[in-house]
């Protein structure tokens with residue numbers, strides 16, 4: 555079998571804030587087409603890792619290659635070229651409250667695509683339909699949306715430029731279990747339809763079970779272990795054991811008949 559292409563390679567990453575060392579010599583690879591779930595205790599540096607990769611912060615030390623570009627050493631233009639091939643959905647959706655959903659989805663296009671207003675609008679409406687929002691949602695402001703709809707709107711904006719890699723920070727946090735499960739289903743169908751690579755930060759064991767090919771555990775300032783959900787159950791580490799054998803893990807696995 556051919557090895558899948560590596561689309562993100564992180565080597566020797568160190569992040570510190572003053573005396574706090576969040577990451578030290580961290581390495582991780584993400585392969586094309588996979589959904590990689592990133593888990594770890596609160597404060598283990600999941601968000602800092604995501605922010606380092608997408609260029610929202612500059613790591614103290616290390617190398618990050620994304621889609622073949624050394625992003626930390628790249629020119630602003632090269633960096634922007636890589637960003638245009640990725641989409642990011644932040645935990646609260648991070649929508650502009652003064653813009654409608656459609657305008658939010660159009661925002662990344664305005665900076666990157668040289669297309670007219672009508673085409674931009676049509677592309678935005680396609681994304682809105684893709685994430686399962688009704689056509690009327692395009693004219694609404696974020697404040698008028700339910701939590702689940704706001705997540706979908708954030709996802710539509712992350713998909714604005716038809717990205718190859720999608721970054722999701724806690725996409726199901728704050729959703730009721732039915733909405734969370736609907737989001738997992740949506741992610742699976744989009745991933746299939748669009749051939750996405752997904753970097754997913756989550757605490758949600760049901761989401762890990764339902765969507766991820768591989769899991770990376772952040773602990774001790776690095777990626778302690780990577781593997782499938784099943785492999786995580788055999789990892790000999792107190793945090794990993796507690797997380798993947800706790801009552802919530804049992805419930806998540808029981809739901810799919812694996813326990």
Ligand SMILES: Nc1ncnc2c1ncn2[C@@H]1O[C@H](COP(=O)(O)OP(=O)(O)OP(=O)(O)O)[C@@H](O)[C@H]1O
Pocket residue numbers: 571574576594595596597598599600601602603
């Ligand atoms: N801009 C910053 N300045 C100083 N410290 C920061 C900054 N951003 C993050 N940190 C620190 O880095 C550590 C990791 O934070 P991060 O938000 O990545 O954790 P996390 O794993 O995403 O946690 P959670 O699961 O609670 O969201 C924390 O100790 C945090 O206080």
